[in-house]
Amino acid sequence: MDRRYSARRPIKLDVLFYRNGLPVVCSTSCNISAGGALTETKSKTFHLGETVDVDLRFRNFNRARTFRLTARVVRISSSTLALAFEKYDGEFVRNLAHYHHPAQWESLQGKALYLSKLPSPYRPHDETVSVPASVGTI
Numbered sequence: 807m808d809r810r811y812s813a814r815r816p817i818k819l820d821v822l823f824y825r826n827g828l829p830v831v832c833s834t835s836c837n838i839s840a841g842g843a844l845t846e847t848k849s850k851t852f853h854l855g856e857t858v859d860v861d862l863r864f865r866n867f868n869r870a871r872t873f874r875l876t877a878r879v880v881r882i883s884s885s886t887l888a889l890a891f892e893k894y895d896g897e898f899v900r901n902l903a904h905y906h907h908p909a910q911w912e913s914l915q916g917k918a919l920y921l922s923k924l925p926s927p928y929r930p931h932d933e934t935v936s937v938p939a940s941v942g943t944i
Contacts, residue, residue: 814839817905820863821845823852824874827859833887835862840899842877842890852879852887860889864901873898 814837821843823831833847843862852858856879864871875895881888 814844815902817902819843820861820865822861822863823847823849824859824861825851836886838862838902840891840894840902842880842888845887845889846885847887848885849887852882854879854882857892858889862898864905871901873901 816837817835819835819838821833821835822829823833830851831847831849833845833849836844836846838844843860858877858879860875860877862873862875864873873895875898876892877889878892879887880890
């Protein structure tokens with residue numbers, strides 16, 4: 807049974823694992839939620855139940871935002887490591903909810919351009935059409 811209290815999102819974030827305050831492994835997330843993350847790693851240095859600190863880095867346009875969270879290793883496979891975050895971080899969750907991966911920026915900007923060229927009866931009620939604010943903020 808899945809005991810997750812928030813939905814997983816297929817978001818790729820840079821992940822840096824720390825042990826005793828020192829960085830030990832770099833990785834990438836496969837998916838992430840408010841309560842945990844699944845990361846790609848072939849490292850065999852972690853143990854089930856171990857507590858680690860992780861830096862999760864959001865990249866948006868030319869800015870980056872890093873959150874350091876404490877997590878517990880809840881599942882290990884040959885290529886992935888599942889983590890459960892120890893504490894709920896509201897600011898991290900807000901960033902997660904509004905995050906658009908760099909690969910999505912072009913399509914979001916293209917959509918805004920397309921909508922701006924539509925005759926006014928076909929445009930959304932709001933006459934101003936721009937890239938969603940969440941794309942430029944982190």
